[in-house]
Amino acid sequence: MYTVSDLRKGLTIAIDNEPYTVISFEFTKPGKGQGIYRTRLRNMLNGSIIDRTYRSGESLEQAILEQRTMQYLYHESGTYHFMDTKSFEQMGIAEDALGDAANYLIDNVSVEVLFFQDRPIGVNVPNFVNLRVVKSAPWAKGDTSSSDLKTVTLETGLQMKVPPFVNEGELVQIDTRTGSYVTRVKG
């Protein structure tokens, strides 16, 4: 149980048995009146956004999320298949529930899968992942006139802006929190 004074961005709470994450909240209080917390919440199951108002002293139900380490196997027709690295149990997660994480999943990578009441609702990928460039226009060596970033396609299908000297076949490091290129990686 939380009380409204525990509200902060990113807190996960349960409403009607569904997990929500706090996107923003505001404390207001009319003179001599009760404190009011106006919140904006994102449903972690379906991504919908709702506004909720709470009063000072009200309590909020905690959403208990469980994290399991799972290995990504493959995907087909919108479903991503994972295997629990402890129990070897296999499970499919819908693309919608993965969000941006789907962009960083390469075969056999280990990720943390979030569960709410045994339902997988999201995947935490590492902050940095290395992905291979599979499609890129070649860079003419010595061309220093073009400092513009170019768009390449990575092995997961993700398209990304990278510096012009990055070539097809090379590995690049991506910051998954910002979705941006960090550096080239040897290997």
Add this chain to the structure above:
Amino acid sequence: MATNWRLASRKRALETRAATINALRDFFRTRQYLEVETPFRIPAPAPESHIDTIPADGWFLHASPELCMKRLVAAGYPRVFQICHCWRAGERGRRHISEFTMLEWYRAGADYTSLMDETEALVTGVVRRVMKRRILTYQGQAIRLAAQWNRLTVEEAYQHYSGVSAEDALGEGTFDERMVRDIEPLLGHPVPTFLYDYPASRGSLARLRADNPSVAERFELYIAGLELANGFSELVDPAEQRRRFEAEEAYRRSIGKPPYPLAVKFLEELQDMPPCAGIALGVDRLVMLMHDTDSIDDVVAFTPEEL
């Protein structure tokens, strides 16, 4: 660049703040008000349902200097003002900080309507002095201080902006919610608004209107949606005040708040108090208006989080 660049960047705001406090003092000096200081740590705060104090070594940090200020008026000081820090537990947000600066003043012989006039003169005068103009630009809105200020009853505001009577809103428990959601954001532009005649239950230290005892002679000032001040004609009947304190205190205890002792000395001396009106104005909020910021953090030197 200073290590504490955030603090360094508040220089202009802190200059506006200092100029504001000087201007406030001058306003009251020219009107023969006596500046007073009363203790911040008190044994028996006024019990209010929705204001929580911070305990301090068995006593409490005051949420307002109200009771001591009224004891001064009762003892024969007809015009007093104070600029001081006040503390309210759990109040933290874009426009709230749990330790803030309050201006309070009390005037014997005044009622809430004449206090509205004086508040108008004060705010207009201070803005003119500090900003050198009569139009305040706040968050993109021009507020015309020299124009006729708006006066709206609480009942009119609920009917007009929220589609219910204030009584019904109280009855269904949505009074505060409707106030912050439907009403407050629309008040106070393009001219400031006095919202007045609050339901009797929302003015535990205010006098009820003789011609309509369902409302208290209480008002709030709004400028550009920002609540700036709260004033009222003071209740001077010790027996009635005692009943209201006991009712508020019973409510507080019923919801598990720490018990307050009854403010016995205040109640004893209240019998000497002449008809009087008093008002509290948030100095940080006034500076926010002049500094054109929607965050109280921008107008204080330090927020609690920065200590």
